[in-house]
Amino acid sequence: MQLPVVAESECLCARCARHQSTCCQFSEIYVTEGDVDRIASAVGSREFYEYATPVDPIYAQQEDDPIWREHVFREDGSRRVLKHQPDGDCTFLTATGCRLPLETRPLICRLYPFDYTADGLKDRPAGGCPVELLPPGADLLEVLDISRSDAQRWHRQLYDELQVSNLAAD
Template sequence: MSDPHVCARCAQKGPTCCQLDPGNEEFCFPLSEMERDRILKELAGDEGAFAQQANTDGFVENLHKLFPGEQQAVDKLFPGTKFHIRLAVDEQGRCRLLGPEGCRLPREARPYYCRLFPFWFAGGKLNVFAASRCLLQREARTRLRMLALVGESDKRLKELYGRLRLAWGLAPRKGLPGIDKCHRKKS
């Protein structure tokens, strides 16, 4: 039985994955232009949801960890002398799109990273980030139960991960067998 409101309940209890410790904004996941445009459309052009962030060494190193073996591609996408766009946060580090009942964006308009979290792919396998703030992890405790609780599947998450990669210009099937088939169907 899925519980699509687990993230909303988490937002009510706080803190959530949608909140950074103040001063750690550089580690907020970047947005692709496609994601930014999709969010802008949903927010009727409100630019206040975004912030420009320098590509710091720590930020790039964090992306190297998320995309192992793709350091050159990451370095090309996020050169140290440039900036990227991320979601804006308030003084407490909370995403400006986080309301008392969760994200103000409909699921399909949210950034791919947000839709994937706390799941991520590494070595072609679905993994779960260790996130002490995640109510989903605290309630479900196992990956399979977590998937069931949010009504997701490995296949759907592979597709989202592939879309995230494509949005950044990374090869869609790198480290993820069969992902190219998902994209051919959806393209």
């Protein structure tokens, strides 16, 4: 059965959530130390992250991004990620979406659905965002109300934070 495309009045994320797991469910979201500081200031706690090894071992194979490989993973192969609720949802996901303000959200979340490496944003979106639900001719970034300039700023911030991060500290 083919799903109808998103109506102009309906948010793509809401439609996605009704038909499949979303990027806020079951995803392992890496957080920088800067993310941790911003979120902790907003929520008054630092109990929202943990260290875990990737569920999918392919995630650790970042040959196209040596900065990511060098700065994200600890010696034991784990990295700092958001905790999940018992149902698998992100700890900050509510019935109406993310409870964090946009500029407080992890940089990884703000950048989605962009795919990227240290060299920059890629022209194609990352996998997982259901572009097939878009109306014909619609632009994904316009539908999601994401500007490329914001994404470029968040990308620079992400890699700046990665390179100053001290993974052993917490």
